[in-house]
Amino acid sequence: MHVRVVDYNPAWPDLFRTEARRIEDILKENLVQIFHIGSTSVPGLRAKPIIDIMPAVLDIEQVDERSGQFEAIGYEAMGELGIPGRRYFRKGGENRTHQIHAFQYDNVQNITRHLAFRDYLRSHPEISRAYAALKSKLAMRYPRDIGQYCNGKDSFVKRVERDALRWYWKKYNIGRC
Numbered sequence: 005m006h007v008r009v010v011d012y013n014p015a016w017p018d019l020f021r022t023e024a025r026r027i028e029d030i031l032k033e034n035l036v037q038i039f040h041i042g043s044t045s046v047p048g049l050r051a052k053p054i055i056d057i058m059p060a061v062l063d064i065e066q067v068d069e070r071s072g073q074f075e076a077i078g079y080e081a082m083g084e085l086g087i088p089g090r091r092y093f094r095k096g097g098e099n100r101t102h103q104i105h106a107f108q109y110d111n112v113q114n115i116t117r118h119l120a121f122r123d124y125l126r127s128h129p130e131i132s133r134a135y136a137a138l139k140s141k142l143a144m145r146y147p148r149d150i151g152q153y154c155n156g157k158d159s160f161v162k163r164v165e166r167d168a169l170r171w172y173w174k175k176y177n178i179g180r181c
Contacts, residue, residue, distance in 0.1 A: 005098050005150045009050050009136075009143040016044040019055050023102055027059055030073045036060045036109045041118045043139070046125045050136040052143075055102045058118055064108040067091045079104065087114065116172065117165060123175075124168030131164060 020040040028035055042056030043049050061067055068091065071081040079093040079102075089111045093104040107114050125132045138160055139153075146152040172178070 005100065005148075007143045007147050007150055007153045008052060009139045010053050011050055012046075012048050013044075013053065014047075016040075016051075016053075016055060020045070020057065023055060023057060026077055027057060027104065030070050030077075031059060031061060031067070034061045034063055034066045036062060039119065039122075041105070041122050042103075043125075043135075045122050046132060048129070049125060049132050050140055052139075054096075054100050057102060057104050058115070059104065059106045060109045060111075060115055061106055062109060064089065064091060064106065064111075067106045074104070090114065117169065120168040120172035121161075121165050124164065124171050127171075131167075135160065135164070 017040065024038045024040075027038060037060045039045075039058040039060070040055070041058045042054070043051030044053070044055050059067075068081075071093075074081060074093050078095045080095070080097070082092040082094060084090050085092040087105075089107060091104070091106040093106075094100055095102040105118070109115075125135065138157060142153045142156040146156070
């Protein structure tokens with residue numbers, strides 16, 4: 005996969021909404037909520053132009069049962085792909101345009117991790133700028149190696165995730181009686 009990081013595109017939220025409607029039509033009553041996550045969900049952030057979508061569902065096994073419907077709209081079902089409890093789908097092959105990261109609604113750890121990271125970047129422009137600079141540097145260094153690109157981001161993402169979770173819990177008063 006060619007690694008390309010581009011300036012923020014204000015059309016990304018609309019691309020998310022359009023695709024979210026297609027996903028809602030497939031998941032129907034199993035869908036609890038659907039979120040735009042990843043770098044394209046953060047206004048102003050440079051990103052690979054791939055829309056990350058996170059549906060939270062009542063029953064993750066029903067997502068498996070509808071894999072054929074996802075394939076009919078261009079997705080490739082990839083199973084958990086390294087994250088237990090997730091169902092991952094990608095669209096566009098080597099020129100990927102969309103990714104789905106579906107979780108059962110009670111997989112709170114993974115859902116919260118994604119939302120906290122997104123919201124933290126939205127609320128902390130200095131961290132968002134540092135992340136953009138890192139991604140741009142890695143994309144130039146590894147234009148044809150998505151594995152190295154991802155490995156290069158790993159320690160930054162893990163550090164920011166820890167900070168983001170603490171921030172998120174304080175912001176939403178999670179864990180207080």
